[in-house]
Amino acid sequence: MAVFVCATDESADDTHFFYAGWAAPVDIWDGCFAQAWNERVLNGPPQIPYLHMTEIRDWNWQERYGLTPWQASARIDAAADVLRSTGGLTPVVWSVRRKEWDDILRQPFTPRYGQRTSFEPDYLMFLYVAYMQLDWLHVRYGDQLEKVDFWVEENGSITRHMRGFHGSIKHGLKYIARAHLAPLVGTFLPVPKERIPAQAADMLAWHARNHQREALDRVGRIRYAKLVVGGSPNRYRYGASMGLNADILRKLARLFAENPDALNRPPDDDPGNDMAS
Numbered sequence: 306m307a308v309f310v311c312a313t314d315e316s317a318d319d320t321h322f323f324y325a326g327w328a329a330p331v332d333i334w335d336g337c338f339a340q341a342w343n344e345r346v347l348n349g350p351p352q353i354p355y356l357h358m359t360e361i362r363d364w365n366w367q368e369r370y371g372l373t374p375w376q377a378s379a380r381i382d383a384a385a386d387v388l389r390s391t392g393g394l395t396p397v398v399w400s401v402r403r404k405e406w407d408d409i410l411r412q413p414f415t416p417r418y419g420q421r422t423s424f425e426p427d428y429l430m431f432l433y434v435a436y437m438q439l440d441w442l443h444v445r446y447g448d449q450l451e452k453v454d455f456w457v458e459e460n461g462s463i464t465r466h467m468r469g470f471h472g473s474i475k476h477g478l479k480y481i482a483r484a485h486l487a488p489l490v491g492t493f494l495p496v497p498k499e500r501i502p503a504q505a506a507d508m509l510a511w512h513a514r515n516h517q518r519e520a521l522d523r524v525g526r527i528r529y530a531k532l533v534v535g536g537s538p539n540r541y542r543y544g545a546s547m548g549l550n551a552d553i554l555r556k557l558a559r560l561f562a563e564n565p566d567a568l569n570r571p572p573d574d575d576p577g578n579d580m581a582s
Contacts, residue, residue: 306451308491310334311438312502314458315427316358316510321517322406324430325398325510327502328438328453333393334502341391342501345383351376355498356384358511381528384508389531394505395445396533396544397437398513399430401554409554412561414568416466424568427463428470429549429557431455435474437545439486445543454491458503464495508532513546 312334313326329338346356351371353361360366361377372380388394406426414424435455442450455471457464471493478487496503512529515521521529533542561568 307331307446307449308451309438309442309453310456310502311435311453312456312496312500312506313431313434314503314506314510315430315460316507316514317403318514318518320403321400321514322403322426322430323398323400323510323514323517324427324434325396325513326434326438326506327388327509328395328397328442329391329393329502333391338387338391338394338505339501341387342384342504345387346380346504353380356380356504357498357507378524381508382524384504385528385531388505388508389534394542395438395441396509396542396546397434397441398509398546399433399437399548400513400517401426401430401549402551405551405554406549409551410558410561412558412568416469422462422466425463427460428467431457431467432470432474432477433547433549435471435490436478436483436486437547439478439489440483441543441545443486443489450489452489452491454494456494456496456500456502458507459495459497468493468495 307330309328309330311326311328313324316323316325347353353370353372358381361372361380364374367374367377403426410424410429412424413421415421435453439453442453457467471490474490475487478484478490498504498507509532512521512525512532515525516529533544533546
């Protein structure tokens with residue numbers, strides 16, 4: 306029986322919002338992957354505390370940690386190589402057009418024990434990624450899969466409210482006739498940028514977003530291919546990449562209008578995931 310960790314992160318620009326994550330057994334994250342990431346990406350010289358795509362490409366951040374632009378680029382290359390060469394990683398990416406989200410689905414909601422706030426795409430994207438990882442991993446590993454824990458990069462109140470949506474996953478799986486996946490739902494853990502799985506998720510989300518808007522240069526396209534292509538040329542690795550179109554958003558908006566409490570008080574089957582904690 307294997308325990309998996311799914312690490313997720315978001316990436317956004319003026320046109321799209323992306324949410325992405327990798328799932329892998331704990332012994333891979335803590336073993337060969339962590340060792341390779343530390344040796345090839347973080348330890349240097351010079352040593353850096355973490356790899357975050359926005360920061361490592363910033364000259365001020367490079368200067369703070371003694372990196373030349375060439376060295377910074379080499380660290381990103383090394384990260385892509387580590388992700389490419391590590392077996393057992395399952396990627397999932399979901400995306401949505403920002404304008405469609407704002408026009409169709411963005412609305413106020415009241416988290417349990419919280420003040421009225423805005424329904425951000427992070428929450429729905431997290432649920433979709435979580436469901437896809439549970440489904441794909443169950444199909445691939447069957448009875449060998451014990452549970453999937455979910456790690457997200459810390460993001461203030463977004464992460465705090467996301468805890469409540471994590472608590473709704475088991476209920477939602479039963480609602481959509483996927484109750485067999487509910488026992489696989491593990492714990493929810495917000496993590497800092499220094500946690501290596503969070504860095505891997507940031508790497509995937511950033512490259513997926515920039516690939517979508519055709520903003521990657523030749524080197525960036527090669528790196529992105531290393532993340533998504535499997536063992537054979539032009540064969541995508543085991544995982545999924547999907548998007549929410551306007552029709553899906555309109556259907557969700559209608560359902561939320563008919564059942565406003567579905568947003569305002571997301572079910573929480575796990576007392577340990579109390580949003581007030």
